Amino acid sequence: MENFIDIAKRAKKASVKAQGLSAEVKNRGLVAVAKALEEHKTEIFEANKADLEFAKELVEKGELSQATYKRLILDENKMRDMIQGIYDISKLDDPVNKTLLKRELDDGLILQKVSCPIGVLGIIFEARPDVISQISALAIKSSNAVILKGGKESKNTNKTILEIINSALSGVNEFPEGLLNQVYSREDVAEMLKADKYIDLIIPRGGNKLVKFIKENTNIAVLGHADGVCHIFVDETADLELAKRVVLDAKTQYPSACNTVETLLINKEFKQSEELLNAIKNAGVELIFTPESWHKEYSDLKLAVKYVDGVDDAIEHINEYGSGHTESIITENEENAQKFMNLVDSAGVYHNVSTRFADGFRYGFGAEVGISTNKTHARGPVGIDGLVIYKYKLIGNGQIVNDYAKGLKQFHHRDI
Amino acid sequence: MENFIDIAKRAKKASVKAQGLSAEVKNRGLVAVAKALEEHKTEIFEANKADLEFAKELVEKGELSQATYKRLILDENKMRDMIQGIYDISKLDDPVNKTLLKRELDDGLILQKVSCPIGVLGIIFEARPDVISQISALAIKSSNAVILKGGKESKNTNKTILEIINSALSGVNEFPEGLLNQVYSREDVAEMLKADKYIDLIIPRGGNKLVKFIKENTNIAVLGHADGVCHIFVDETADLELAKRVVLDAKTQYPSACNTVETLLINKEFKQSEELLNAIKNAGVELIFTPESWHKEYSDLKLAVKYVDGVDDAIEHINEYGSGHTESIITENEENAQKFMNLVDSAGVYHNVSTRFADGFRYGFGAEVGISTNKTHARGPVGIDGLVIYKYKLIGNGQIVNDYAKGLKQFHHRDI
Numbered sequence: 001m002e003n004f005i006d007i008a009k010r011a012k013k014a015s016v017k018a019q020g021l022s023a024e025v026k027n028r029g030l031v032a033v034a035k036a037l038e039e040h041k042t043e044i045f046e047a048n049k050a051d052l053e054f055a056k057e058l059v060e061k062g063e064l065s066q067a068t069y070k071r072l073i074l075d076e077n078k079m080r081d082m083i084q085g086i087y088d089i090s091k092l093d094d095p096v097n098k099t100l101l102k103r104e105l106d107d108g109l110i111l112q113k114v115s116c117p118i119g120v121l122g123i124i125f126e127a128r129p130d131v132i133s134q135i136s137a138l139a140i141k142s143s144n145a146v147i148l149k150g151g152k153e154s155k156n157t158n159k160t161i162l163e164i165i166n167s168a169l170s171g172v173n174e175f176p177e178g179l180l181n182q183v184y185s186r187e188d189v190a191e192m193l194k195a196d197k198y199i200d201l202i203i204p205r206g207g208n209k210l211v212k213f214i215k216e217n218t219n220i221a222v223l224g225h226a227d228g229v230c231h232i233f234v235d236e237t238a239d240l241e242l243a244k245r246v247v248l249d250a251k252t253q254y255p256s257a258c259n260t261v262e263t264l265l266i267n268k269e270f271k272q273s274e275e276l277l278n279a280i281k282n283a284g285v286e287l288i289f290t291p292e293s294w295h296k297e298y299s300d301l302k303l304a305v306k307y308v309d310g311v312d313d314a315i316e317h318i319n320e321y322g323s324g325h326t327e328s329i330i331t332e333n334e335e336n337a338q339k340f341m342n343l344v345d346s347a348g349v350y351h352n353v354s355t356r357f358a359d360g361f362r363y364g365f366g367a368e369v370g371i372s373t374n375k376t377h378a379r380g381p382v383g384i385d386g387l388v389i390y391k392y393k394l395i396g397n398g399q400i401v402n403d404y405a406k407g408l409k410q411f412h413h414r415d416i
Numbered sequence: 417m418e419n420f421i422d423i424a425k426r427a428k429k430a431s432v433k434a435q436g437l438s439a440e441v442k443n444r445g446l447v448a449v450a451k452a453l454e455e456h457k458t459e460i461f462e463a464n465k466a467d468l469e470f471a472k473e474l475v476e477k478g479e480l481s482q483a484t485y486k487r488l489i490l491d492e493n494k495m496r497d498m499i500q501g502i503y504d505i506s507k508l509d510d511p512v513n514k515t516l517l518k519r520e521l522d523d524g525l526i527l528q529k530v531s532c533p534i535g536v537l538g539i540i541f542e543a544r545p546d547v548i549s550q551i552s553a554l555a556i557k558s559s560n561a562v563i564l565k566g567g568k569e570s571k572n573t574n575k576t577i578l579e580i581i582n583s584a585l586s587g588v589n590e591f592p593e594g595l596l597n598q599v600y601s602r603e604d605v606a607e608m609l610k611a612d613k614y615i616d617l618i619i620p621r622g623g624n625k626l627v628k629f630i631k632e633n634t635n636i637a638v639l640g641h642a643d644g645v646c647h648i649f650v651d652e653t654a655d656l657e658l659a660k661r662v663v664l665d666a667k668t669q670y671p672s673a674c675n676t677v678e679t680l681l682i683n684k685e686f687k688q689s690e691e692l693l694n695a696i697k698n699a700g701v702e703l704i705f706t707p708e709s710w711h712k713e714y715s716d717l718k719l720a721v722k723y724v725d726g727v728d729d730a731i732e733h734i735n736e737y738g739s740g741h742t743e744s745i746i747t748e749n750e751e752n753a754q755k756f757m758n759l760v761d762s763a764g765v766y767h768n769v770s771t772r773f774a775d776g777f778r779y780g781f782g783a784e785v786g787i788s789t790n791k792t793h794a795r796g797p798v799g800i801d802g803l804v805i806y807k808y809k810l811i812g813n814g815q816i817v818n819d820y821a822k823g824l825k826q827f828h829h830r831d832i
Contacts, residue, residue: 016735016759103780109769111779118791119761200791215635221792242814249816319432341809343435345535353525353812362820363527363808364519364829375534375616376637377793380808392779392796393757396769398658400665404778413780 004191007147008198010178011120015145017176019117023094029140029172030090034083036168037133037161041079047160048074048129055153064153067256071127072154082133085367089137092366095388096143104414106404109396115388117143119200122192124149124214126206129157135203136165136180138367142387147199148182149189151206158182193218201387203370208297223386225373227323228258229297230355233314233340234276235331236269242352243330244279249354250328252283256299258371259326259348259358263294263304265314277305294321311336315343322346324373326358326380347373347380420607423563424614426594427536431561433592435533439510445556445588446506450499452584453549453577457495463576464490464545471569480569483672487543488570498549501783505553508782511804512559520830522820525812531804533559535616538608540565540630542622545573551619552581552596554783558803563615564598565605567622574598609634617803619786624713639802641789643739644674645713646771649730649756650692651747652685658768659746660695665770666744668699672715674787675742675764675774679710679720681730693721710737727752731759738762740789742774742796763789763796 037044055072058064101113121144125131132148139146150158162182169175183192192199193214202222204211211226232250234243250261264280266273281287286302293304294317308314311329318327326348329340341349348358358381360368365383372378378386403409453460471488474480517529537560541547548564555562566574578598585591599608608615609630618638620630627642648666650659666677680696682689697703702718709720710733724730727745734743742764745756757765764774774797776784781799788794794802819825 012735016731016761019759019761020755105773105778105780109773219631219635219638221637221790223792239814245814245816249818253816253818253821315432319428337811339436343432345432345435346807348808348810350810351812352814353810354816356817357521357525357810357815358808362521362817362827364521364827374637375805376639377805379805389791389793389795391762392764392774394764394766394769394773395753396767398655398661398768399773400661400669400770401772401778402665402669405669411778411780 004183004188005195005198007178007181007183008120008192008195011145011147011181012198014176014178015117015119015143018143018145018179019096021143021174025172025174026094026140026143027090029169029175030086030137032168032172033133033137033140033165034086034090036164037079037083037086040164044074044079044157044160044164047156048072048154050156051154058153068127068153072129072157074129074157078130082130085134086137089141089367089384092141092384095141095384100390102416104416105411106399106409109394109399110416112393112395113390114393116391118387118389120145120147120198121387122147122149122199122202122220124189124192124202124204124206124210126151126210127153129154129161131205132158132161133165134367136162138369138384138387139180140169142384144387145179146181147192148180149184149192150182152184155184193220196220205370221377223372223374223378223382224370225258225323225325227297227373228260228325229262229295229321229323230259230325231263231265231318231322231327232261232355233265233308233311233318233327233329234267234270234273235311235329235333235336236267237332238267238270238330239332240272240275243276246328246330246352246354247276247280248283250356251280251285251303252301253354253356255301257356259355260299261303261328261355262297263306263321265306265308265317267310267314268307269310273307297323311339315340319345324375325371326350326355328353328355347371420599420604421611421614423594423597423599424536424608424611427561427563427597428614430592430594431533431535431559434559434561434595435512437559437590441588441590442510442556442559443506445585445591446502446553448584448588449549449553449556449581450502450506452580453495453499453502456580460490460495460573460576460580463572464488464570466572467570474569484543484569488545488573490545490573494546498546501550502553505557505783505800508557508800511557511800516806518832520832521827522815522825525810525815526832528809528811529806530809532807534803534805536561536563536614537803538563538565538615538618538636540605540608540618540620540622540626542567542626543569545570545577547621548574548577549581550783552578554785554800554803555596556585558800560803561595562597563608564596565600565608566598568600571600609636612636621786637793639788639790639794639798640786641674641739641741643713643789644676644741645678645711645737645739646675646741647679647681647734647738647743648677648771649681649724649727649734649743649745650683650686650689651727651745651749651752652683653748654683654686654746655748656688656691659692662744662746662768662770663692663696664699666772667696667701667719668717669770669772671717673772675771676715677719677744677771678713679722679737681722681724681733683726683730684723685726689723713739727755731756735761740791741787742766742771744769744771763787
């Protein structure tokens with residue numbers, strides 16, 4: 001088995017070469033990958049069957065949840081979505097080589113800010129084998145190298161899928177070897193978290209234990225979210241029917257999602273709170289009124305409820321107990337809505353809509369890298385733009401700083 | 417003495433309130449600060465004198481370098497620049513509340529991506545007391561809270577300056593208390609590095625030992641650069657006079673700057689390398705030809721020199737030994753220049769100009785937060801835009817995800 005640092009070094013080299021790939025070549029690679037997955041799907045289903053047999057034993061021994069087992073299953077439908085997802089990514093604009101700024105600093109001295117890939121991404125994910133093809137496609141499109149580490153339960157499926165992808169890419173001219181890599185052991189994860197010389201960004205996709213562990217054990221930048229403690233604040237002037245509709249959607253439409261509401265804050269002056277709470281209970285949701293519930297992510301049909309004094313109190317509660325993910329105010333008072341959206345310090349601040357809208361596809365980003373509760377780089381649902389950064393190109397004909405320091409020349413800083 | 421966590425909590429609260437400050441109020445605050453510093457400059461000079469006396473003893477005991485001592489001195493000229501810097505920042509566009517994207521997801525469902533402050537910045541800096549006023553002004557302008565920790569050598573000066581600033585702000589309506597804070601001890605730094613619940617970004621300004629220590633000891637995002645190992649590659653077709661001029665400027669104009677060239681790579685086929693090297697030596701620069709020199713930042717009149725096989729070899733060397741700061745190619749070959757600028761993985765990639773141009777003021781950013789060799793968030797010279805992130809506002813009238821999941825409604829994603 002190759003050791004991690006060798007893989008990382010090769011990925012770093014490949015990432016440099018990938019910066020030179022044209023949009024046309026990258027899209028050609030994506031189409032080749034999609035076709036190869038279609039052609040070789042029987043192999044993938046076989047590999048998945050082997051994983052499922054092993055996983056079934058784990059479920060029987062109580063070492064794996066039924067929910068995780070279900071997420072491992074790769075059927076015709078998921079395969080079709082996986083392949084369609086790659087075609088969709090091939091149709092996105094090239095995120096690389098966009099001119100973000102062009103400025104003449106002085107005659108013949110031109111500064112350009114140009115988007116470019118981040119470099120090498122470390123992706124750590126659980127169970128779902130469709131992550132492999134999605135992340136590979138995003139990496140190809142954004143000219144980044146990746147090192148993937150999936151859950152051990154889907155090892156065969158993951159391995160087979162990446163081999164098919166890499167074999168397809170090797171048939172497309174110019175693609176550097178070592179762009180897409182996979183590692184399998186816990187030791188590899190430990191090495192990845194230390195490899196800040198080679199890895200530029202780590203994206204964990206999985207439960208909050210995984211994400212927390214990673215954030216606490218690396219000084220490489222991490223893109224993602226550990227918790228999703230989302231709030232809805234029902235203000236004094238809320239429309240009851242609208243509030244019912246939104247809260248029920250936010251809690252029951254998909255309770256295990258990270259953008260599900262976990263705490264309902266109700267303005268003490270709201271006259272119809274009993275009707276609202278009854279409607280929620282009748283939908284099978286358990287209501288919890290203890291302070292211990294305020295920072296909990298239930299991911300289940302449970303909802304913390306707290307009465308607050310008004311919009312200021314709601315804002316304070318959310319900024320103290322929330323996770324900075326997504327919060328919504330239900331109100332007919334425009335001023336309170338503005339205040340809430342300005343002062344709640346979360347990636348998503350909504351007015352009269354369900355928190356469940358926090359999602360890259362719903363925002364129209366085409367493909368989603370993940371949802372970030374970071375305060376730097378990228379926040380909220382992150383599209384492929386979150387996988388690029390920029391560099392400054394400066395082109396001149398012998399200019400030196402001394403001429404400007406001495407006052408012989410002056411900058412004129414004209415955007416062009 | 418207040419403990420660090422209490423200061424951090426207060427800063428976090430102040431940062432939320434600061435999100436509500438209008439551009440007009442912030443600029444009024446900045447003008448008040450500039451005027452107060454002008455009015456109280458005698459106090460500041462007195463405090464600085466006390467610091468200098470203490471520092472002089474340290475210099476005599478050999479515990480402080482003469483260079484650091486010089487940087488401590490606050491004279492009329494520096495004070496004038498400090499105050500002018502604040503007026504300049506007051507004239508910049510408000511970086512907060514810019515609409516970066518406005519999209520109708522469906523009828524009556526409007527998504528807005530709006531710039532907003534990062535939150536609480538931890539600033540750790542050495543010696544130079546003018547950092548206090550500059551960072552305070554940038555924080556006010558960008559609606560961020562800060563916790564500053566300066567070098568102990570300038571403690572009196574730093575304390576006096578921040579007290580004057582805070583006193584000026586307290587006279588301007590709406591400014592939250594606790595926006596600008598200062599701590600003084602090493603223990604405070606240790607606490608800051610652990611306080612990821614309160615601090616959103618750490619910006620170290622100082623030597624590479626300081627920056628390295630911080631990067632290795634926190635999992636909070638860090639903006640900055642440890643090393644500045646910049647390269648110039650003189651290609652086969654370089655113009656000799658242009659090469660001399662650029663290399664001499666890059667090495668001798670200000671040798672201790674981070675954007676000074678440290679390694680000169682010369683194409684073996686370049687016929688006039690002897691003349692070039694002689695010109696550099698005649699300017700008092702020591703040339704070093706050993707591999708040990710390839711990753712060194714001399715910050716002095718010393719230059720590592722290596723012959724390479726061509727542009728590919730130069731790119732490989734830089735990506736292996738460089739620090740991702742700034743590199744320049746001297747060539748008349750347009751194709752090589754393009755290749756170099758595309759494949760060198762650094763914040764600044766230049767053609768026929770001095771590396772010394774890597775600077776926020778020279779790029780026309782108005783004010784500089786620092787120079788970043790990060791691969792996420794902000795790269796290269798960072799202006800005030802590096803102190804903001806964004807949030808998503810979603811405004812509707814009762815929309816729920818279930819309608820879209822069931823196909824009863826469709827997104828139309830139209831930018832408006």
